[in-house]
Amino acid sequence: MKKLMVSITLLFCMVLFTKARTVKVVTTTTDMKSISEAIGGDKVSVLSIATGYQNPHFVDPKPSYIISLSNADLFVTVGLDLETGWSPQLLSSSRNAKIQKGSPGYVDASVGVGLYQVPSAANRGEGDIHIYGNPHYWLDPLNGKVIARNIANGLERVDPQNQAFYETNLHQFFNQVDAKLKEWQAKMFPYKGTKIIAYHNEWVYFEKRFGLEIVDFMEPKPGIPPSPSQLVKVINEVQANHIKIIISSPYFTTSSSDVVAKQTGVKELTMATSVGAFPSIKTYFDLFDYDVDHLTDVLKQ
Numbered sequence: 001m002k003k004l005m006v007s008i009t010l011l012f013c014m015v016l017f018t019k020a021r022t023v024k025v026v027t028t029t030t031d032m033k034s035i036s037e038a039i040g041g042d043k044v045s046v047l048s049i050a051t052g053y054q055n056p057h058f059v060d061p062k063p064s065y066i067i068s069l070s071n072a073d074l075f076v077t078v079g080l081d082l083e084t085g086w087s088p089q090l091l092s093s094s095r096n097a098k099i100q101k102g103s104p105g106y107v108d109a110s111v112g113v114g115l116y117q118v119p120s121a122a123n124r125g126e127g128d129i130h131i132y133g134n135p136h137y138w139l140d141p142l143n144g145k146v147i148a149r150n151i152a153n154g155l156e157r158v159d160p161q162n163q164a165f166y167e168t169n170l171h172q173f174f175n176q177v178d179a180k181l182k183e184w185q186a187k188m189f190p191y192k193g194t195k196i197i198a199y200h201n202e203w204v205y206f207e208k209r210f211g212l213e214i215v216d217f218m219e220p221k222p223g224i225p226p227s228p229s230q231l232v233k234v235i236n237e238v239q240a241n242h243i244k245i246i247i248s249s250p251y252f253t254t255s256s257s258d259v260v261a262k263q264t265g266v267k268e269l270t271m272a273t274s275v276g277a278f279p280s281i282k283t284y285f286d287l288f289d290y291d292v293d294h295l296t297d298v299l300k301q
């Protein structure tokens with residue numbers, strides 16, 4: 001009996017030990033979570049603060065997130081201006097020195113991304129929320145590789161003994177991106193140069209990668225809701241360019257696009273901007289599968 005108790009205690013300690021060795025990762029968004037899981041495998045446990053159907057610019061900083069951050073080994077942020085309204089205050093409230101900006105456990109996933117729409121001067125004057133360049137860069141699958149490299153670097157800083165494991169997963173991820181990208185580009189190829197309207201300016205990386213042409217946005221400026229004059233402008237553009245589609249995201253209302261659709265016959269499509277936007281989108285690869293399939297379905301009509 002005593003022997004059994006000793007073995008049970010030993011087993012319990014081993015379980016605790018193994019658990020303690022898991023790297024606790026907190027990401028701001030689900031896309032960062034999915035890529036962290038791809039690189040970290042069973043060596044990590046990952047929690048995302050935002051859901052995939054939430055506007056990543058505006059997330060409620062709930063106290064429960066502070067608790068998760070205070071226990072984290074690694075923090076992954078999309079960076080630029082995306083989470084400015086909520087993540088810096090959560091991070092400082094966590095009082096976790098390991099994951100503050102500049103610490104080994106802090107990963108800015110945007111490092112090394114070739115940014116679009118970088119303004120000559122950062123200016124929040126007119127309510128603009130893209131003041132360091134367009135922060136929606138994960139919507140180009142090739143930028144997924146840059147994100148993955150940054151996350152792997154972070155994991156290797158906080159858990160160096162598993163470096164080889166992370167590097168193997170990273171290269172597997174790279175290969176998967178390359179293979180899937182060929183497939184997505186082949187599906188999108190017939191629609192090269194297609195003119196579209198988007199609700200928020202969050203598709204530029206997707207647009208350039210897949211050869212679309214975004215003519216205008218429902219929002220007159222990123223973060224500024226559609227105005228009557230913007231609607232008139234968009235209606236004229238839709239008619240002049242024979243535009244077939246307005247794309248939007250799950251967290252925007254369709255009331256203004258509905259007005260344009262009623263006037264012009266343009267189709268509306270809610271695309272996914274993040275993993276988890278719709279229940280079927282469980283990984284970073286599912287995200288592009290979903291968007292490419294739904295977009296081409298409408299464009300082929």
Ligand SMILES: [Zn+2]
Binds near residue numbers: 129130135136
């Ligand atoms: Zn934005």
